[in-house]
Amino acid sequence: MPEAPRRRIDATTLRGLAHPLRVQLYDALVTYGPATATMLAARFGESTGSTSYHLRQLAKHGFVEEDPQRGAGRERYWRAYPGGSELDSYELAGGASGEAARLVVDEFQRAQTARLEHWLTTGYLQVPREWGQATVNSTSHLRLLPEELARLGAELTAVVDAWHERVAGRDDADAPDDDAGARIVEVQVRTFPVAAQDVP
Known part of the structure; x- marks a missing residue:
């Protein structure tokens, strides 16, 4: 099956992502794979109603979609859009779009830095030694x-x-x-x- 194309984030779709919790939800789906609104609510200390709402907004703007291979009944699994997304900060610089782009970039950077810091401080102690020795920094x-x-x-x-x-x-x-x-x-x-x- 051909891989889905990468989505280019423009000023319109950016509005669907420019919220701290939405960036966190999207980042979690990209990083850890499909999850339900309930699972994501537990991860981020939010209500299921809140994560459900923000997942629907992300889906409306094409960042996430229901995972047809998982879930049954009311408990829907969500996954990140398979092709991924890319944001051109130069195209979106200035005005409200620039502020929204900065928020999105900052939230992604914060999440990536947090995972790296966790690994360097305690994460390496939580896995077998062979994993730590196989990493590169x-x-x-x-x-x-x-x-x-x-x-x-x-x-x-x-x-x-x-x-x-x-x-x-x-x-x-x-x-x-x-x-x-x-x-x-x-x-x-x-x-x-x-x-x-x-x-x-």
Whole structure:
């Protein structure tokens, strides 16, 4: 089955995501996989009514959808839109769209940083040693031209995409026996120019 295309977030769809809880719900579905409104309510300390409402708003704007392979009756499972989404901060800069884009980026960054900090402080102690020894935490500084930075980003993305295709469909519910020990692994790839005036 062909992979769904990535959705480009524009000013209209951005309004459907520009709420802290909606970003958290969407991020949880992207990170941990399908869940019900009740499960997400427990994760974030919210009421089921609140998570249900915000999930419906996310669905209305195309960020999430019902998972047809899970759930029965009233307890619906939701999943992130399969193709993922991308946001161009330059296109959305300025005015209300710029503020909304900043909120969305900040919330995603906060969630990613929290997961990394948890891993570095106590998370590594909660898994077998082989998992900790298999991880990478690396920072490099390169002097690049814009086109080289773009090429580096494309190459790094291609590596991650290849791994994504390799393990696509691996799921706790139907994983083969040899995949039973698989865990969710977060791969954070960031490239950005460092200016002398940024941060000391």
